[in-house]
Amino acid sequence: MIVTPTTYIFGIISALLALGVVIELLRRRRLRERHAIWWLVAGVLALVVGVFPSTLQWAATLIGIEVPLNLVFFVSIAVLFLVCLQHSAELTRLEAKTRTLAELVALQDLRLRELEQRATENAED
Amino acid sequence: MPSALEKTLIVMPAFNEEASVAAVVREVFTKLPGVTVLVVDDGSSDATTREARGAGALVATLPFNLGVGGAMRTGFRYALANGFDNVVQVDSDGQHDPSNVPELLDGLDSADLVLGARFAGEGDYVVRGPRQWAMKALAMFLSKTAKTTLTDTTSGYRASGPRCVALFATHYPAEYLGDTIEALVIAARAGCVIRQIPVSMRPRAGGVPSHHPFKAAAYLARAGMALVFALTRPASSLRVQSK
Numbered sequence: 001m002i003v004t005p006t007t008y009i010f011g012i013i014s015a016l017l018a019l020g021v022v023i024e025l026l027r028r029r030r031l032r033e034r035h036a037i038w039w040l041v042a043g044v045l046a047l048v049v050g051v052f053p054s055t056l057q058w059a060a061t062l063i064g065i066e067v068p069l070n071l072v073f074f075v076s077i078a079v080l081f082l083v084c085l086q087h088s089a090e091l092t093r094l095e096a097k098t099r100t101l102a103e104l105v106a107l108q109d110l111r112l113r114e115l116e117q118r119a120t121e122n123a124e125d
Numbered sequence: 126m127p128s129a130l131e132k133t134l135i136v137m138p139a140f141n142e143e144a145s146v147a148a149v150v151r152e153v154f155t156k157l158p159g160v161t162v163l164v165v166d167d168g169s170s171d172a173t174t175r176e177a178r179g180a181g182a183l184v185a186t187l188p189f190n191l192g193v194g195g196a197m198r199t200g201f202r203y204a205l206a207n208g209f210d211n212v213v214q215v216d217s218d219g220q221h222d223p224s225n226v227p228e229l230l231d232g233l234d235s236a237d238l239v240l241g242a243r244f245a246g247e248g249d250y251v252v253r254g255p256r257q258w259a260m261k262a263l264a265m266f267l268s269k270t271a272k273t274t275l276t277d278t279t280s281g282y283r284a285s286g287p288r289c290v291a292l293f294a295t296h297y298p299a300e301y302l303g304d305t306i307e308a309l310v311i312a313a314r315a316g317c318v319i320r321q322i323p324v325s326m327r328p329r330a331g332g333v334p335s336h337h338p339f340k341a342a343a344y345l346a347r348a349g350m351a352l353v354f355a356l357t358r359p360a361s362s363l364r365v366q367s368k
Contacts, residue, residue, distance in 0.1 A: 099195050107206070
């Protein structure tokens, strides 16, 4: 694996940028922790590999992957997959909550109408 | 048996049924004096709510379409909150003959959930092809789960007793087909007794049918999936406080 000074710096800056965006969103409460966890893990991994490219080489040899770049692809896809799955689960939870709210809104609306009707009847008496 | 009728809530899920809902509500009131009718307008874009209210029914209007499952859970919640013992689901398109309701309620004496089955000898309701095979296979599996003979598991015409009302108010499934198939599995696994009685179906009085023939294959696949997931779901998620 050949690392020229420019690609070395490019790698580190990219990782820092990604981490910076995630942390800034967290800081401004635009992102909740449980949604940010995978992005943080990915950012930190990218930074470690960017600063010490030998760690990638070491990890690839450890698992038995001949081309270290393939490990990068594998981990990236795995992280994206997990995030996607987490979003689907979250969406399902939200749908269930929305459904419950819609049902309660309809029932409260009905109750209000009944109360209003009773109030008008009482006023007429 | 007027006392049973007074303790009974007729729930009619209605999605864009302005053409038929008023007539069905009036028919229910004529044939079942003393009963309370709750029409759940499932996010219709037409005058379903106005028509049903004009006919004298209580109407709960959902802000958007939730499907039959969502509409029914609204009905079960209303029944539980307002002290109704039984809930009978009746379609708002006029397919279900309200004169069968007393028979369904009689069935509740010895069961918690009574299905009005369309193929059990009465009427001339026919389906063919993959849809029929799907319904047969479903009936076979669900009969085993419910420990009784069921021939029409996707029938929407059903009466729930107090136990099932309490169970369904929290656990009625929302997914497509979940409302019929999964509800049966939920009831069976919660220990409810399920029975079926024969009813006849009539052609729809109006509205657009929710199933088209070319969707038969998709129906089969989805029904199978609904069943598999319903059966493999953890049983611990089906707790209900006993009254």
